[in-house]
Amino acid sequence: MDYLFDDFQKELIKQANRIGREKVKPLAAEYDREGTFPKKLIKVFAEAGFYTIYIPEEYGGIGRGILDLVLVTEEISRFCGGISLAVAATALGTFPIIIGGNEEQKKKYLPELAAGESIAAFGLTEPAAGSDAGKIQTRAVKKGDKYILNGTKVFITNGGNARINTIIASTDPERGTRGATAFIVEEGMPGFRYGKMEDKMGIRASSTAELIFEDCEVPVANRIGEEGQGFMVAMKTLDKSRPGVAAQALGIAQGAFDLACEYAKTREQFGQSIIKFQAIQFMLADMATQIEASRAMLYATSRMIDNGIDDVAKESSMCKIMASDTAMQVTTDAVQIFGGYGYMRDYPVEKMMRDAKITQIYEGTNQILRMVIARQLIKDITRHT
Amino acid sequence: MKIAVLVKLVPDSEAQIKLNADKSWIETRDISWVMGPYDEYAIEEALKTAGDKGGEVTVISYGDEQAVDGLRKALAMGVHNAVRVKREGEQDLLGTANALAEALKDNGYDLIFTGFKANDDDCAAIGTMVGTLLDIPVITEVSKLEVGEGNVRAERDIEGGREIIEASMPCVITAQKGLNEPRYASLKGIMMAKKKQIEEVVVTHTESRIEMAGLNYPPERAAGKVVGEGAEAVPELVRLLREEAKVIE
Ligand SMILES: Cc1cc2nc3c(=O)[nH]c(=O)nc-3n(C[C@H](O)[C@H](O)[C@H](O)COP(=O)(O)OP(=O)(O)OC[C@H]3O[C@@H](n4cnc5c(N)ncnc54)[C@H](O)[C@@H]3O)c2cc1C
Numbered sequence: 001m002d003y004l005f006d007d008f009q010k011e012l013i014k015q016a017n018r019i020g021r022e023k024v025k026p027l028a029a030e031y032d033r034e035g036t037f038p039k040k041l042i043k044v045f046a047e048a049g050f051y052t053i054y055i056p057e058e059y060g061g062i063g064r065g066i067l068d069l070v071l072v073t074e075e076i077s078r079f080c081g082g083i084s085l086a087v088a089a090t091a092l093g094t095f096p097i098i099i100g101g102n103e104e105q106k107k108k109y110l111p112e113l114a115a116g117e118s119i120a121a122f123g124l125t126e127p128a129a130g131s132d133a134g135k136i137q138t139r140a141v142k143k144g145d146k147y148i149l150n151g152t153k154v155f156i157t158n159g160g161n162a163r164i165n166t167i168i169a170s171t172d173p174e175r176g177t178r179g180a181t182a183f184i185v186e187e188g189m190p191g192f193r194y195g196k197m198e199d200k201m202g203i204r205a206s207s208t209a210e211l212i213f214e215d216c217e218v219p220v221a222n223r224i225g226e227e228g229q230g231f232m233v234a235m236k237t238l239d240k241s242r243p244g245v246a247a248q249a250l251g252i253a254q255g256a257f258d259l260a261c262e263y264a265k266t267r268e269q270f271g272q273s274i275i276k277f278q279a280i281q282f283m284l285a286d287m288a289t290q291i292e293a294s295r296a297m298l299y300a301t302s303r304m305i306d307n308g309i310d311d312v313a314k315e316s317s318m319c320k321i322m323a324s325d326t327a328m329q330v331t332t333d334a335v336q337i338f339g340g341y342g343y344m345r346d347y348p349v350e351k352m353m354r355d356a357k358i359t360q361i362y363e364g365t366n367q368i369l370r371m372v373i374a375r376q377l378i379k380d381i382t383r384h385t
Numbered sequence: 386m387k388i389a390v391l392v393k394l395v396p397d398s399e400a401q402i403k404l405n406a407d408k409s410w411i412e413t414r415d416i417s418w419v420m421g422p423y424d425e426y427a428i429e430e431a432l433k434t435a436g437d438k439g440g441e442v443t444v445i446s447y448g449d450e451q452a453v454d455g456l457r458k459a460l461a462m463g464v465h466n467a468v469r470v471k472r473e474g475e476q477d478l479l480g481t482a483n484a485l486a487e488a489l490k491d492n493g494y495d496l497i498f499t500g501f502k503a504n505d506d507d508c509a510a511i512g513t514m515v516g517t518l519l520d521i522p523v524i525t526e527v528s529k530l531e532v533g534e535g536n537v538r539a540e541r542d543i544e545g546g547r548e549i550i551e552a553s554m555p556c557v558i559t560a561q562k563g564l565n566e567p568r569y570a571s572l573k574g575i576m577m578a579k580k581k582q583i584e585e586v587v588v589t590h591t592e593s594r595i596e597m598a599g600l601n602y603p604p605e606r607a608a609g610k611v612v613g614e615g616a617e618a619v620p621e622l623v624r625l626l627r628e629e630a631k632v633i634e
Pocket residue numbers: 089121122123124125127129130131132154155156157158200208358361362363364365366367368
């Protein structure tokens with residue numbers, strides 16, 4: 001399918017693919033086994049300018065959009081769905097500043113993020129507030145020119161490695177989601193430390209950590225927007241970053257599909273290569289169809305966002321569900337096509353199957369996202385009747 | 386310091402090379418063109434040297450319109466200026482070297498880098514010829530370089546050892562693998578490269594003294610031969626490897 005990319009996008013895809021092939025692929029298995037955070041590769045991504053894509057030009061970026069970020073995330077994810085998070089989750093942690101930050105905050109934080117000198121993380125989830133994010137208990141109390149934060153965030157991607165953390169805390173628990181506020185918390189601010197580093201099923205080259213705030217002092221200047229706007233900033237952030245999860249899922253699926261085709265061509269049973277069997281052909285045909293459908297929906301949604309359409313909760317949920325379910329199905333089928341070898345760590349497809357699973361869970365589980373879609377459907381139905 | 390880098394566009398190493406209908410040249414329609422890997426080493430070394438010592442890097446390519454793609458790639462990596470020396474008709478190696486030398490001379494370059502070969506025709510001649518035509522020292526297949534004040538110290542691999550060569554500047558350095566790890570062009574660089582002006586230079590051309598008579602595919606690899614199965618087959622296999630294939634003694 002031809003997605004009618006502009007010249008720049010064509011070069012960006014080539015560049016990301018080349019870096020994926022030359023730098024990410026050789027390290028993927030080792031980093032997965034050891035759970036290594038890809039510091040070395042972040043340098044390469046920074047040099048290539050992957051962190052400049054979504055940052056406006058006046059702050060050191062190139063002011064491009066979600067589609068470009070999606071294309072890079074997809075290409076890197078073909079080679080490792082964990083390593084790609086060093087880019088995608090930094091975007092997630094940076095969006096709150098772009099969406100809700102004031103001029104001083106943008107000037108202060110965006111240039112170092114664009115240069116890839118620092119990476120970012122986004123902290124919303126808490127032990128008792130996962131899908132029900134409105135129930136966050138981390139408190140922020142204003143004292144003079146500081147806020148004092150107390151609480152714990154869990155499962156934070158890039159946690160432990162991000163210098164810049166955008167955190168959602170409650171300034172007014174009575175008001176629920178309307179009492180949430182976003183803050184920029186720098187590594188090293190007094191009272192901020194890392195807790196448990198998670199040992200995960202997949203995306204093991206990505207760090208997932210607990211962030212602990214004990215009388216953590218954050219300057220008032222680091223509040224994003226006004227008190228009470230935190231939830232809105234978080235939701236707008238997730239609407240923009242959800243295509244990134246879809247891109248990660250799509251890349252993983254494409255990577256597994258490519259390997260499955262190659263293997264099916266070369267593996268011989270019953271005196272011929274197994275790609276000659278219709279059972280295998282139909283599996284590959286279904287995989288290819290699901291991948292292309294996910295891709296079409298993802299690029300269309302990304303283009304909506306890039307053209308300034310604000311209300312994309314439904315579309316971004318749809319493309320994340322579609323791509324993540326596809327990734328799970330395609331990687332499972334890829335393991336199937338590899339037969340017994342697919343089940344072994346010596347072959348790359350079992351890792352892809354483990355990596356794929358997370359995309360159905362985070363940035364809104366696929367159940368929660370169905371609720372988001374349904375809510376919008378009901379709105380649309382009422383509007384039309 | 387003024388530094389020049391000579392580059393050539395070559396078919397992507399993943400491209401399927403086919404000959405055109407009359408076998409006079411390769412079919413160029415579906416080929417994507419890239420800068421050869423050795424030229425990338427040359428560019429990286431030039432940029433590194435300019436970064437350390439201060440100075441400007443100019444990338445120069447002799448070729449038709451397509452050469453512009455390669456020049457833009459070099460610009461995206463951070464090279465300051467780009468020059469296309471217009472090609473007219475087919476040239477032999479000396480003609481190409483003459484054209485490049487003419488574009489280089491009188492411009493006061495302190496260092497001229499190029500890949501030791503282009504990985505399409507593998508001639509490995511241009512750097513040496515250009516240096517000779519300009520009457521300046523040439524050090525080929527360099528895998529380590531130190532640039533001093535007015536001189537360079539280069540290392541190159543030779544059979545069973547390393548050769549260390551010193552020369553005064555200006556000189557020509559042809560880059561071998563191992564010299565450095567080329568940087569990736571940044572997205573910002575790719576964007577800016579699109580807007581940059583590429584200078585075009587016209588030089589006088591010499592008459593080509595050779596003619597391309599034709600191209601041919603390499604001979605088809607003969608099918609493998611199954612000698613037998615199991616341990617019994619080993620003596621026969623060893624005999625064939627020694628006597629027919631002559632790969633063991
Ligand atoms: C590797 C990893 C990285 C992460 N990175 C980040 C990060 O960077 N920042 C961040 O803030 N968070 C992050 N998260 C958290 C992630 O977003 C949450 O795990 C997710 O939102 C689900 O929350 P939960 O784990 O508490 O599950 P729960 O909310 O407890 O859900 C358990 C199950 O119940 C279902 N469920 C819950 N409510 C309903 C309902 N109303 N109707 C139907 N089904 C329901 C869910 O779909 C799920 O299947 C990360 C998580 C992981 C595992």
